Amino acid sequence: MPLSTQSQGDDEQYVLVACSDNARNLSNILKAISFKDHAIFTATPNGLRVTVEDSKCLQANAFIQADIFQEFTIREDSVTFQINLTVLLDCLNIFGGSALPGISTVLRMCYKGYGYPLTLFLEEGGVVTVCKINTQEPEEPVDFEFCSTNVTNKVILQSEGLKEAFSELDLTSEVLQITMSPSQPYFRLSTFGNSGNAHYDYSKDSDMMELFQCTKTQTNRYKMSLLKPSTKALALSCKVSVRTDNRGFLSLQYLVRNDDGQICFVEYYCCPDEDVEEE
Amino acid sequence: MKFRGKIVDVACLNHFSRVVTTISKLTKMCVLRLTPDNLFFVLSGKVGNGGVSMWCELSQANFFDEYQMEGVSSEDNEICLEVTPENISRALKTVQNAKAVKVKLTKKHCPCLTVIAELPTLSSINRVVTHDVPVDVIPQRLWHEFKEPDMPDFDVSIYLPPLKTMKNVVDRMKNLSNFLVIEANLNGEMNLKIETDLVSVTTHFKDLGNPPWGDDASQDAGPSQSRDPDTMAEARVDIRRLQQFLMGQQVTPSRAMCNIVHQRVLHLILLHEDVSLQYFIPAVA
Numbered sequence: 001m002p003l004s005t006q007s008q009g010d011d012e013q014y015v016l017v018a019c020s021d022n023a024r025n026l027s028n029i030l031k032a033i034s035f036k037d038h039a040i041f042t043a044t045p046n047g048l049r050v051t052v053e054d055s056k057c058l059q060a061n062a063f064i065q066a067d068i069f070q071e072f073t074i075r076e077d078s079v080t081f082q083i084n085l086t087v088l089l090d091c092l093n094i095f096g097g098s099a100l101p102g103i104s105t106v107l108r109m110c111y112k113g114y115g116y117p118l119t120l121f122l123e124e125g126g127v128v129t130v131c132k133i134n135t136q137e138p139e140e141p142v143d144f145e146f147c148s149t150n151v152t153n154k155v156i157l158q159s160e161g162l163k164e165a166f167s168e169l170d171l172t173s174e175v176l177q178i179t180m181s182p183s184q185p186y187f188r189l190s191t192f193g194n195s196g197n198a199h200y201d202y203s204k205d206s207d208m209m210e211l212f213q214c215t216k217t218q219t220n221r222y223k224m225s226l227l228k229p230s231t232k233a234l235a236l237s238c239k240v241s242v243r244t245d246n247r248g249f250l251s252l253q254y255l256v257r258n259d260d261g262q263i264c265f266v267e268y269y270c271c272p273d274e275d276v277e278e279e
Numbered sequence: 280m281k282f283r284g285k286i287v288d289v290a291c292l293n294h295f296s297r298v299v300t301t302i303s304k305l306t307k308m309c310v311l312r313l314t315p316d317n318l319f320f321v322l323s324g325k326v327g328n329g330g331v332s333m334w335c336e337l338s339q340a341n342f343f344d345e346y347q348m349e350g351v352s353s354e355d356n357e358i359c360l361e362v363t364p365e366n367i368s369r370a371l372k373t374v375q376n377a378k379a380v381k382v383k384l385t386k387k388h389c390p391c392l393t394v395i396a397e398l399p400t401l402s403s404i405n406r407v408v409t410h411d412v413p414v415d416v417i418p419q420r421l422w423h424e425f426k427e428p429d430m431p432d433f434d435v436s437i438y439l440p441p442l443k444t445m446k447n448v449v450d451r452m453k454n455l456s457n458f459l460v461i462e463a464n465l466n467g468e469m470n471l472k473i474e475t476d477l478v479s480v481t482t483h484f485k486d487l488g489n490p491p492w493g494d495d496a497s498q499d500a501g502p503s504q505s506r507d508p509d510t511m512a513e514a515r516v517d518i519r520r521l522q523q524f525l526m527g528q529q530v531t532p533s534r535a536m537c538n539i540v541h542q543r544v545l546h547l548i549l550l551h552e553d554v555s556l557q558y559f560i561p562a563v564a
Contacts, residue, residue, distance in 0.1 A: 087478050090454045094482065096447030117478075127444060129482040 016043050016079050016111040019071040023107035023122060024099070025258045026064060027092035030085060032236050032256065032266045033060035035229030039085035040138050041118075043111075044078050051141045052085065057271040058226040059142055060233070068262050079111065081135040083118055091131040095124040099259075111135075144269040150245040153180035153214040155187050159237045159254070161208030165189055165200040166231050169224070175273055176224050180244060181217035187242075191224075210239065220248040221273040233266040248272035280416070282313055282358055282384040285345040292380055295342045296371040298335070298554055303364035304526055305333055305558070310417060310425050311392075313348055313358040316340070320364065321425045330561040331520050334428055341553035351419055358384065359417040359425060362392065370394040370410035377408075389413050428559065431546050433538035434512035436492060437463040439547075440484045442535055445471075446525040448482045453518045455480065458563065461521075462513035463539055465489050465506055473518075490536050512541040514562035521545075524558050532556075 020026060033039070033052045040051040047065040066072040095105050108121040117132040169176065173191035180187055187202040187209075204212040230252055234240060237254035244250055252268040286292045302309060302320045306328065312319040317338055324332035339346045350356035374380055374396035381395040391411040398406040417425075439445060448471055452459055456473035463469040469484045524547055532549035539545055540562075547558040 084477050087455060090451045091478065091480060094448055094451045094480065095444065096450075125444065126486075127440065127448075127482060127484055129448070129480060131478060131480045133478045134476070 013112055014073075014110045015075045015113045016109075017071060017073045018043075018048070018069045018107075018109045020069050020107045021104060022259055023092045023105040024097060025068055025260065025262070026107065026109075027089055027097060028236060028258060029062045029064060029256055029264050029266065030089055030092070032233035032254070033062050033229075034085050034089060034232070035060070037084050037086050038082055038136070038139070039088070040080065040082050040141055042078060042080045043074055045074055047072070050085075053142060054226060054229075056142050057223070058229070059144060059269045060229070061267045063265045063267070065262075065264065068258070068264065079113075080138045081111065081114075081118065082138040083133055083135055087133055088118075091120055091129075091133060092122070094122055094129045094131070095127070104259075144249060144271075146243075146245055146249055146251050146269055150247075151243050151251075152216050152246050153218055154211065154241065154243045155180065155202075155204075155209060155214070156211035156239060156241045157202070158208045158210065159234055159240050161202065161206065162234055162240055166234055170195070170198055171224060171228075173224055175221040176227050177219060177221045178242070178244070178250065179217070179219045180214045180242075182214045183217070186212070186214070211241075218244055218248065220244060220250065222250055222270050223273055226270055227268075230268045230270075233268065237266070280351055280358055280384070281347065281349040282382075283345070283347050284339070284343040284382045286342060286380045286382075287344045287378070289376070291342050291344075292371070292377070293375065295337075296368065296375065298337060299364055299371060300368045301528065301556070302333075302335060303368045305523055306331075306364065308361060308363055309333065311360045311362045311414075312425060313360070314350075315348060315356060318342075319425075319427075323424050324559065324561065329517060329520055332428060332559045334557040336427075336555045338553050355419060355422075357422070359419075359422055360384075360390070360392070361415040361417055362412070366412045367392065367394070370412055373410075374398070374408060384414075385411070387411055390416050428557065431538060431540045431544055431559075433546065434506065434541045435463045435465055436490050436536060436538045437465075437467065437469055438488045438490060439535040439537055440469070440487060442525055442528050442532075446522075446528075449518065449522050449525055452480060452482075453522050457518060458515055459518045459521060460513050460515045461537075461539065461545060462511040463487075463537070464511050465508040468511075470511070490534075512539040514539050514542060514545040514560075515564070516545050516560045516562060520560045524560070 036052050036054055042049045050062045052060045105122050105124045110119045117134050120131040122129045170191040170193035172193035177190040185201045186204045189200040191198045233254045237256045239255040241253040250270045254266040256264045256266055306322050310321040312321055317336055320335040322333035324330045350358055377396035377398050379397045383393045385391045385393040392414050394410040396408045398408060400406050452473045455478055456475050460472040467487045467489060469487055471482045473480050532551045534550040537547045542562050544562055545560040549556040
């Protein structure tokens with residue numbers, strides 16, 4: 001069978017080989033950004049970056065460092081391809097993606113280069129699955145030019161604190177309004193729905209607040225439909241950093257810990273809604 | 280035409296209820312055939328249900344403490360009913376802790392299988408719950424449609440891997456494709472394959488073992504005896520049918536196997552002490 005008998009010689013024809021003794025480490029983090037079918041994979045010696053975009057207004061990136069994998073070999077400076085993420089996730093979870101201890105799917109992911117499919121060898125309990133997922137011409141991801149020097153306001157929260165608010169968000173509201181301010185209300189999430197307006201306030205002294213760096217009062221609205229997918233990342237994460245820059249662009253960075261305690265990052269960028277009412 | 284049965288043992292009741300639930304997952308309607316020794320749940324391959332057929336055989340003595348029946352005539356001592364297994368399953372589920380359950384064929388506003396349960400109480404007054412499950416009596420001239428299917432002259436017969444593993448794989452493949460190719464050989468190897476514009480996936484099972492069928496099984500001792508052990512026999516089937524079969528498994532079978540007639544039919548068999556279930560899925564081109 002491919003996993004056991006594949007010699008090292010075979011690997012030389014691949015430009016990218018990544019192996020993990022737990023496919024969940026990859027599939028879990030990809031679930032956090034799976035809101036559209038198409039995902040752009042960019043591999044560098046540092047690891048993998050997977051990008052998913054919606055309407056040129058929302059971008060999600062998952063970063064999986066090379067050391068998350070037991071083996072990560074790349075023969076070029078950078079390898080890029082586009083793939084159907086939903087299909088990839090189904091393949092990675094072919095054995096059910098059980099979270100039971102002691103049962104894990106071993107993964108070997110190989111890519112021969114431009115025009116070739118992404119090949120996955122998965123093994124669990126002596127059963128081997130081989131998947132060949134066709135790759136597509138990669139699209140150029142949007143550069144949101146979100147630069148840390150232009151950040152106006154930043155807070156870091158324990159994800160627990162945001163999960164409740166996000167799970168109760170009034171989805172009849174078209175937008176989510178985020179207010180960040182050095183004075184009251186400090187950090188406020190607002191919705192304007194059919195049954196009224198709702199505000200979630202977080203004091204800067206809250207236990208959930210790990211860092212509070214707000215320099216200027218800023219109120220921005222973001223399309224609820226765009227932000228909703230980020231709930232997936234929030235659910236998996238333990239901390240989240242919320243930042244806005246001088247243009248009102250939003251950056252959400254999630255710190256996600258996998259089954260083995262290793263850390264990965266997921267990042268969402270979102271454009272503000274057009275008709276912003278400045279205070 | 281008379282039928283009445285009584286189940287007292289709670290384990291038997293549970294087991295019977297699980298069997299009926301399994302059937303209900305496989306088909307909306309089926310035929311219940313009652314004979315003096317057995318109960319059969321039968322689905323004959325019609326176009327309407329995708330050509331799938333089913334044969335489930337239960338020995339009455341293993342479930343019922345009392346079992347009396349009188350068929351349409353003494354020569355044809357049978358009763359044939361069209362039932363909705365889900366309705367029977369629901370009735371049985373609500374009476375899981377009963378002291379005794381009686382199942383009777385009754386004539387109320389229409390023919391019914393009446394499930395009467397005596398529930399335990401703290402006081403001296405009995406509580407009795409009655410469910411009437413409407414059924415249709417099938418006239419004798421149609422009985423020929425519900426005979427035990429012949430064992431197909433298969434090319435390969437193989438034991439199935441743990442059904443849970445197989446279910447996981449088939450569930451995912453269902454997300455990716457509508458059809459699946461199942462192939463197996465006499466070397467204990469079985470593959471599940473799908474192929475679409477986006478992806479091709481193959482799951483390889485090995486060391487499954489091939490059941491030793493006696494001479495009576497493969498009638499002409501022909502192809503399967505002289506067959507090259509590595510050559511695969513395959514059937515392309517509608518994934519939903521296979522998924523249904525795997526989804527419904529409430530009973531952990533002691534033996535699960537499948538027979539493949541190359542490009543014709545997939546024949547799945549589950550054996551469990553006193554219950555046997557056969558399921559036929561036609562191959563599509």
